[in-house]
Amino acid sequence: MTRRLAALGIVLLLALALARVTAPAAGPRTTALALGIALLAASLAGDLLERARLPRLTGYLLFGVVCGPYLLNIITRPMARDLQLIDNLAVALIALVAGLEMNLGRLRRSLKAILALAGTTIGLMYVALLAVLWAAWPWLPIDPAASGLLRFAQAAVLTTIVVSFSPAATMAVIAESRARGPLTEITLAVVIMAEIVLIVGFTLVVQLLRHAAGAGPGADVGVSALLAWELIGSLALGSLLGALFALYLHHVGREVSIVLLFLCVVLTQLSRALHTEMLLTALAAGFVVENLVPPEGDALKDAVERGSPPVLVVFFAAAGASLQIDALAEVGVLAVALAGLRMLLLRSGVMLGTRLPSVPDPPGRLVWMGLVSQAGVVLGLAIVVARQFPGWGLRLQTVVVALVAINQFLGPAVFRLALARAGEVGGADRQVPSTSA
Amino acid sequence: MRPDREAPSGLDPLDIEIEERVPPAPRRSWLPRRHHALGLNPVTAPAVVYVPLGYLAGPAGLGLVSAPALGYLDPVVSVALAALGTLAGLAAGDILRHPRLAAVSAVEAGATLLLVTGVVASLLYAWGVATALPPLLLALCLGLGASPSSAPALVVEHPAAKVADLDDLVPILGAAGLLAAIGPGPDAWLLLLATAAIGVSVGIVAALLLRDGQPPSERVVVVVGLLLLLGGAAAYAAVSPLAAGFAAGAWWRWRARDAGQVILADLRRLHHPLVVLFLIVAGATSVLSTQALWLSAALVLSRLLGKLAGGWLGSRVAGGVAPAGFGLLLLPPGVFGLAVVLNAQQVLGPGAMTAALSATAVSTVVFEVVGVAAPHEGEP
Numbered sequence: 001m002t003r004r005l006a007a008l009g010i011v012l013l014l015a016l017a018l019a020r021v022t023a024p025a026a027g028p029r030t031t032a033l034a035l036g037i038a039l040l041a042a043s044l045a046g047d048l049l050e051r052a053r054l055p056r057l058t059g060y061l062l063f064g065v066v067c068g069p070y071l072l073n074i075i076t077r078p079m080a081r082d083l084q085l086i087d088n089l090a091v092a093l094i095a096l097v098a099g100l101e102m103n104l105g106r107l108r109r110s111l112k113a114i115l116a117l118a119g120t121t122i123g124l125m126y127v128a129l130l131a132v133l134w135a136a137w138p139w140l141p142i143d144p145a146a147s148g149l150l151r152f153a154q155a156a157v158l159t160t161i162v163v164s165f166s167p168a169a170t171m172a173v174i175a176e177s178r179a180r181g182p183l184t185e186i187t188l189a190v191v192i193m194a195e196i197v198l199i200v201g202f203t204l205v206v207q208l209l210r211h212a213a214g215a216g217p218g219a220d221v222g223v224s225a226l227l228a229w230e231l232i233g234s235l236a237l238g239s240l241l242g243a244l245f246a247l248y249l250h251h252v253g254r255e256v257s258i259v260l261l262f263l264c265v266v267l268t269q270l271s272r273a274l275h276t277e278m279l280l281t282a283l284a285a286g287f288v289v290e291n292l293v294p295p296e297g298d299a300l301k302d303a304v305e306r307g308s309p310p311v312l313v314v315f316f317a318a319a320g321a322s323l324q325i326d327a328l329a330e331v332g333v334l335a336v337a338l339a340g341l342r343m344l345l346l347r348s349g350v351m352l353g354t355r356l357p358s359v360p361d362p363p364g365r366l367v368w369m370g371l372v373s374q375a376g377v378v379l380g381l382a383i384v385v386a387r388q389f390p391g392w393g394l395r396l397q398t399v400v401v402a403l404v405a406i407n408q409f410l411g412p413a414v415f416r417l418a419l420a421r422a423g424e425v426g427g428a429d430r431q432v433p434s435t436s437a
Numbered sequence: 438m439r440p441d442r443e444a445p446s447g448l449d450p451l452d453i454e455i456e457e458r459v460p461p462a463p464r465r466s467w468l469p470r471r472h473h474a475l476g477l478n479p480v481t482a483p484a485v486v487y488v489p490l491g492y493l494a495g496p497a498g499l500g501l502v503s504a505p506a507l508g509y510l511d512p513v514v515s516v517a518l519a520a521l522g523t524l525a526g527l528a529a530g531d532i533l534r535h536p537r538l539a540a541v542s543a544v545e546a547g548a549t550l551l552l553v554t555g556v557v558a559s560l561l562y563a564w565g566v567a568t569a570l571p572p573l574l575l576a577l578c579l580g581l582g583a584s585p586s587s588a589p590a591l592v593v594e595h596p597a598a599k600v601a602d603l604d605d606l607v608p609i610l611g612a613a614g615l616l617a618a619i620g621p622g623p624d625a626w627l628l629l630l631a632t633a634a635i636g637v638s639v640g641i642v643a644a645l646l647l648r649d650g651q652p653p654s655e656r657v658v659v660v661v662g663l664l665l666l667l668g669g670a671a672a673y674a675a676v677s678p679l680a681a682g683f684a685a686g687a688w689w690r691w692r693a694r695d696a697g698q699v700i701l702a703d704l705r706r707l708h709h710p711l712v713v714l715f716l717i718v719a720g721a722t723s724v725l726s727t728q729a730l731w732l733s734a735a736l737v738l739s740r741l742l743g744k745l746a747g748g749w750l751g752s753r754v755a756g757g758v759a760p761a762g763f764g765l766l767l768l769p770p771g772v773f774g775l776a777v778v779l780n781a782q783q784v785l786g787p788g789a790m791t792a793a794l795s796a797t798a799v800s801t802v803v804f805e806v807v808g809v810a811a812p813h814e815g816e817p
Binding site: 003004006007010011013014015017018030031032033034035036037039040043044047178249253254255256257258260261295296298299300302303304306307309310313 | 449450451452454455456457458459512513515516634635638639641642645646648653654655657658659661662663664665666667668669670672673674706709710713714
C-alpha cells in the first residue's frame, strides 16, 4: 500500500507542479490530464476499498464524491464537465454491451420469470408508494397546499420517478464484475423492461398532471409526443444503427475498435439531435447485433468487456463527481426516508414475485438488490417536471436529486454484493467462449 | 523504432479477438491475394487508408469531422503521440545492442534532415513565399518529419529494418528541442526539463503501481491512466508528448524493465486504434492549398534524395553492416514523421503549420504507396 500511496503522491505533485509552472488551461488541453488523474486515483481508491472488503466500484464513486466539485474540488467543475463528455460515450458503450447480452433464444427461457418479477415489483411499488405519498403530501416540502386531483397527480408523478431504476448503473456493475448467470440476466431484463414501463407511465401521469393543473391541451400533446418519440424513435434508431453495424461486422470485420467508437459517437450525437433516449438507442443497437449475427455479437461483447474497465472507472468516478451533495443537506431526512421506503418495497415486491412458480427462487430473491441504483434518467424526468411547473416542480426536483444521490451511491455496492452472493462475479471469465459460426 | 516489426502500427485488438472466435469469410482475404498476384508487398500501411479518409471526412472535405470535433480529438492525438513515443523509448535499448547500426541510422536520418531542410528552405526563400513561421524553421520542421523510416516489409534481422527502427530517435529528440526553443513556453531549458520530468515521473508511477500477478482488468486501468497522464501532462505544459513518452519508455527500458514489459504488452493492444485516430486527425487537419501542394512536391523530391544519399553515406560509415543502396528500402516513412509535424502543429498552432502538415501528409501517403511496390521479405 505504501507504494500505491507514493504513486498517488507523485501524480498529485505532478498535477500541482503543472498548475504552478504553466498558465491555467481550459477545454481539450485539460481533458486527457483530468482523465489520467481520475483513472489512476480512482483505481487506487478502489484498491483501498477492496482491502476493506468493500467493492472496488464504491472506491471509484467515493473518489468522485471526495475529489469532486462539492467537496475537495480537485476535480473542478470544468474537469467534471470534461468527464461528463466521456461519460456519455461510456454510457453508450455500456448500453451497447448490455444489448449484446440479450440473446432472444436465451431470454425466451426466462421470459416468464422476468415478466412476473417486473410486474409484481413495479406494481407493488407503484400502489404502495402512491398511497404513502398521497397520504403524506400535506407534510412534504413540495406543494403541501395541493388538494384533490392535483394532489393525486403530483403524488403520481413523484411515485413514477421514485419507482424508476438506473439501467446504466446496473449494466456498468455487471460489466465491472464480469458477471454472468441467472441473477445477472434477470436483473438486467427487469431493469430494461422497467425503463420502458417508466417512460410510458411518465407520459400518462404528466398528462394527468397537466389536466389537473388546468394546462392547455397543446402542451399535453407536446409532452406525450416527445416521450412517445423518445421510446419509439430510440428503438427505431438503435435498430437501424445496430443492423448497419451487424452487416459491417459480418461482411468486413476490420478496424472494429474504431468503427465501434464511431458508432458510439454517432449514437450519442444522433440521440441528442433527434431527442431520443441514448441508453435505449444503444441498447436496441446491441440487441439487434446480437440477434442478427450472434457469433460476432458474442465475440465482440467478450472483447469489449475485457477492455472496458477504464471506461467503467471513468463512469463511476464521473457519477461520484456529479452527486449533488448540497441537495442532501437541504432535504436529506426526506430523501433518506424515501430511499428506505423504496428499498423496503423493492424487496417486498421481489419476494412476492418469487412466490410465483415461474421464478427461480435462489437468484430471484436477490434481484431487488440490483434495482436500488438510480441515476441520470431519473434526474432528466425531474427536470421535465421542473420546467413544466417551475414553482413546486423545482422543489420536487431537489427531493429527487437528493434521493438519487443516495441511491446512486448505495445501489452499485448493493448490487455487487448480490452478484457476489449469487456466485456470479467473474462468471464471464469462467465461461468457455462459443465458437459456433 | 518499434518492438514489433510484424505489425507496423499494430493490429486492431477487437479484430484479432473476433477473428479467433469467428473464422473470417474467404472474401476478407481478397486484398492480400490480389497484392500477391501483382507481386506487391501485402502490407498496406494504415496511412494510405486513413490519411485520405480523414481528409475526405474533414472540414476541407465532406465536413463530417468538423473543426470543433477536431478540437475534441486533440487529447486523443496527445495520447497517441505519447504512446508512439513510449514505444520508441522502450525500443531504445537496441542502440546499445547495435551501436554501429545506430550510427548508420543517425547518419542516414541526419542526411535526410539536412537535405530536406536545405532544399525546402532554399525554395521558400527563392519563391519569396509568405509563411507564418520563418522559412528555415518551417523547413526544419519538415526535415524532422521527413527523416523517420519504417521499412515494414523487411524481416526483423535485416539491417535496414534495424536502421528504420532506430532513425526515429533523431526527429523525436530534434522536435522536442526545436519546439522547446520556438514554442510559446518561457524558457527552452525549462521546457526540456519539464518534458523529461513528466516522462520520468510517469515512469516511476508505473513502476510503483504495476505488480506481478495483477488482474488484467486492474492492469489495463493503470496502463490507460498512465498513457492519459503522459499525453495529458505534456499537452497541458505545451511540451512534446512524443518526447515525454520517449523519456518514460526509455526510463522503463533501463530502470524498470518489468513495468516496461507489462506496458509494452498492453500498448500492443491499445496503440492501433490510437494511431488510426491520429492518422484520421492528420488527414482531416490537412488543407490542400497551392502552397501545400508545392511544398509536397519539394518534400517528396528532397526526401527521396535525402534517403538515397543517407543510405549511401550510411553504408560508407559502416561498410559491411549496411548494404549499399539500402536507402531505397527506407522510403516508407511510417507514422513518426506525421507524428512529429502534428506535434509541432499542436504546440505552434494551426496557422503556422497547416501547410507543413498537409505536405507531410501527402508525402507520407506517396512514399507508403511507393513502399507497397518496394522489395519485401528481404534477407540480410
